[in-house]
Amino acid sequence: MTTDRSIAPPINPVPRVKLSVPEPLFLSNGIPVYIVEAGALDLCRIELLFKAGNTAQEKKLTASFASSLSDSGTPRLNAEQIAESIDAYGAFLENEFFFDYASVNLYSLTRHVENASRILGEVIRDASFPENEFEVHSAFSRQRFLVAMKKVQHICSRKFSDLLFGNNHPYSTALEESDFDAITSHDVRRFYHRFYRPDNLMIFVSGQPGSNILSILEKEFGKIAWPSNDEKPVFPKTLIPVSESGKFHIKVDDALQSAIKIGKRCYGRKDPRFPLLALANTALGGYFGSRLMANIREDKGYTYGIGSGIMSLEYDAFWSISTEVGADVTADALKEIYFEIRKMNESGLSQDELATVKNYMLGSFLGSLDSPFQIGDKVRTIAFYGLDKNYYEYFTDKVSSADALEVGRVFNDVFSEENLVELVVGLR
Amino acid sequence: MIKFSESTLDNGLKVIHHRDESVPLVCVNVLYDVGARDEDEDKTGFAHLFEHLMFGGSINIPNYDEPLQKVGGENNAFTTNDLTNYYLTVPYPNVETGFWLESDRMLSLAFSEKSLEVQRNVVIEEFKQRYLNQPYGDVWLLMRPLAYKHHPYKWDTIGKEISHIENARMEDVKDFFNRFYNPSNATLVIAGSIGFEQCMDLARKWFEPISPGVKFKRVLTPEPAQTEKRSLKVTRPVPVSALYKVWHMPCRMDPDYHAWDLLSDIFGRGNSSRLQVNLVQKKKIFSEINMSVSGDLDPGLLVFSGKLLPGISPEAGEEALEEELEKFRKNGAGEQELGKVINKAESSLIFSEISLQNRAFNLALASLMGNTSMINEEAEKYRKVKKEQLTDIMLNKVVDSNASVVYYNADL
Missing domain, CATH: 3.30.830.10 (Metalloenzyme, LuxS/M16 peptidase-like)
Known part of the structure; x- marks a missing residue:
């Protein structure tokens, strides 16, 4: 019997997996601990998450410097000794920095968790920000910044956030070289003492941490004394952005490619329509088969890639399309991007396309649960942003039951051409 | 310790099965034993350009991505100086779609002129984005020909120069496919929520009918020992x-x-x-x-x-x-x-x-x-x-x- 290869195998429904979100346990000083036990390998991640991102800082670079330097020295150990002792256990320390938080992550084999945690505890409780490490980091990050500002895509993304939120808003990533002159180790130390403290900390553990993990954490972060400090962390109730709209252009004469960003602020995860917004975004530019990819890359060959995405943050959210296109076809590419936005607004999604996007999103959700750390990331999103425990179930339910009409409505609300910000860096 | 079992189909295709049911997904990985080192010196960047063309439709399936996305799958590929690797993940109830898609493009491509024209442009934009319009992006284009005088590692996977990509013709594409893309030059790995029996049944059904082709024999001049800085x-x-x-x-x-x-x-x-x-x-x-x-x-x-x-x-x-x-x-x-x-x-x-x-x-x-x-x-x-x-x-x-x-x- 020969197989007829022109006929596709039957399409079966994508299986649904319930993400189980653990209830937090509490250390004796009130630090919440979320333990996600998952995976077959004897390893784990301990994430110390401080609410110490850009939203906490008064002066640019303070929060990111504090994050990068949080493991750079204590009165007893210098940077080299810290790295040496973590390395000796085959463990890894990583600093993660985001708009809303900063976290210090320890990756370790289960059998070394206790020893590695002891170092982690000392490093974080007693961080001293040695002058030498501050200088080295300062020079390094200034050079990184200068190099990055030679990339059209990088200039574009910093300036774009500035247009959406205004220069004084913590979600604007615009920087000047002079910001690197202004920051001092004193700023960083002060910031650390104010925000890296037990009442501003959540702990997330994922993988196979072993049965005594809670007592290890209690010993290092719970019953132990943290440096005392009267300056309590304070956060704004709301943040009012100063948004611009319209078309902007930064000319780079010798650019071979132009970077383009188009977008605007929108609603985030806490809005019940968010899953529909995510669906509409996926159809437009959120996967390989999206309309923007199909037109601007796969039909016209103007770019190596084009995509769109939504960033949902604590105080705000925004949606944007990003690409880098041949400098000579910048105007044509812009024309096609607006053509796709308009077309989507006018005629919405066909049943067939809707079905494809739904299944793609459900499959991609399964893929995002591939490792214990990815599951840990989702639990962190729920706990840190105060989402409902069943948020991801709600999300996938809403995606799979969406009809074309309601997606169209969301599209008209958010992706209309009104109030869009367009930024081109390069030639246009 | 990673457990696996290995088999060979009648047409010479190696099949490796690895079971892991922690997530209801299956990964289908096809590695072809061809990389930039197998290119002609005046047609560099071809292995990578070819990787792009593998997504331009196969003999019985006009579009590769669409049917995969329809069943909840995702895919990608990469090319190195040594090899070309294609992989997809798909929810296990739809694993057969993965076998269907990968086997059809191993059988034969559609060889669409339009796809060649567009992907030439896409790759040229990739060349600009990653190598030319990027600080320090050209360093490997400088270093490789300095370190290697004979061995084809002297050029990067993206190619020596943009003109090589511009000059790619359909006959080159067909020739490349016939030389390298066949069961005796590939390894299939099936990993995830699927048992061995089902894996082998599907491999036999979809891949075994493909004619074995000729195993490519690599003959490369080794790089002579360097004697001065x-x-x-x-x-x-x-x-x-x-x-x-x-x-x-x-x-x-x-x-x-x-x-x-x-x-x-x-x-x-x-x-x-x-x-x-x-x-x-x-x-x-x-x-x-x-x-x-x-x-x-x-x-x-x-x-x-x-x-x-x-x-x-x-x-x-x-x-x-x-x-x-x-x-x-x-x-x-x-x-x-x-x-x-x-x-x-x-x-x-x-x-x-x-x-x-x-x-x-x-x-x-x-x-x-x-x-x-x-x-x-x-x-x-x-x-x-x-x-x-x-x-x-x-x-x-x-x-x-x-x-x-x-x-x-x-x-x-």
Whole structure:
């Protein structure tokens, strides 16, 4: 019997997996601990998450410097000794920095968790920000910044956030070289003492941490004394952005490619329509088969890639399309991007396309649960942003039951051409 | 320990099965034994361009991505100097769609003129985005022809120049497909929520009818031993000067490979490495450094790269680097130092097993290197490395007569 290869195998429904979100346990000083036990390998991640991102800082670079330097020295150990002792256990320390938080992550084999945690505890409780490490980091990050500002895509993304939120808003990533002159180790130390403290900390553990993990954490972060400090962390109730709209252009004469960003602020995860917004975004530019990819890359060959995405943050959210296109076809590419936005607004999604996007999103959700750390990331999103425990179930339910009409409505609300910000860096 | 079973279909296609039911997904990974090293010197960049064309529709399926997305699947591919790897993940109830799609493009492509024309442009934009319109993006286009005089590693996977991609013709595409894309030149790995029986039934149904083709026999002129130091000075509109220095080293399968890998860790991995501590933290010569091995299937390179602090020339940076290397040649590695990098290498191996897709690719790669079981023997190989081996390599191989340097001067 020969197989007829022109006929596709039957399409079966994508299986649904319930993400189980653990209830937090509490250390004796009130630090919440979320333990996600998952995976077959004897390893784990301990994430110390401080609410110490850009939203906490008064002066640019303070929060990111504090994050990068949080493991750079204590009165007893210098940077080299810290790295040496973590390395000796085959463990890894990583600093993660985001708009809303900063976290210090320890990756370790289960059998070394206790020893590695002891170092982690000392490093974080007693961080001293040695002058030498501050200088080295300062020079390094200034050079990184200068190099990055030679990339059209990088200039574009910093300036774009500035247009959406205004220069004084913590979600604007615009920087000047002079910001690197202004920051001092004193700023960083002060910031650390104010925000890296037990009442501003959540702990997330994922993988196979072993049965005594809670007592290890209690010993290092719970019953132990943290440096005392009267300056309590304070956060704004709301943040009012100063948004611009319209078309902007930064000319780079010798650019071979132009970077383009188009977008605007929108609603985030806490809005019940968010899953529909995510669906509409996926159809437009959120996967390989999206309309923007199909037109601007796969039909016209103007770019190596084009995509769109939504960033949902604590105080705000925004949606944007990003690409880098041949400098000579910048105007044509812009024309096609607006053509796709308009077309989507006018005629919405066909049943067939809707079905494809739904299944793609459900499959991609399964893929995002591939490792214990990815599951840990989702639990962190729920706990840190105060989402409902069943948020991801709600999300996938809403995606799979969406009809074309309601997606169209969301599209008209958010992706209309009104109030869009367009930024081109390069030639246009 | 990664468990797997290996079989060969009647047409010579190797099939490796690895079961893991923690997520209801299956990964289908197809590795073709062809990379940029197999290109003609006047048609470089072709293996990579061809990878793009593999998504332009096959003989019975006009569009590759659409049916996969419809069943909840995702896919991607990459090309290196050694190989081309395609992978997809799909929810297990729809695994057959994965077999259907991958087998049809192994059978034959649609060879669409439109796809060739568009993907030529896409790849040219990729060339600009990643190599030309990027500070330091051209360094490998400069370094490769300096370090290699004969072996095809002298060009990058993206190709020597844009004109090679512009000139690609449909007959080249067909010829390339016929030479390299057949069951006897491929390895299929099926990993995830699927049993062995079902895996083999589907492999037989979809892949076995494809005619075996001729196994490609690779004949490459080995790179002759280098006898004197090579260097190149360039000035570019970048804000910071940089130093790149490479030394020839053995291939991935060589018994010394793991020793070289640990050497690169001792010098350049993490905040306690020698170059980070001495040249970045203490002497403040570089703002960042990196040392790594290329891990190629033919003899490859040990690679140092570093960005200099203002006012320090790449030549001065090289001098400081050489001082550190010389210290090692004289005194060797410390016992603890070696223990540390071995522990780190071992735990990196375990961490790299987390991702299903990684496991699938690593199985395919081990099979390509001639022994799939090797995937479980790596840790042991690191543990067996001796201090004397490292000193020996440093004294005899990590020397200037075996080195190539690019002095990348900033001029804004």
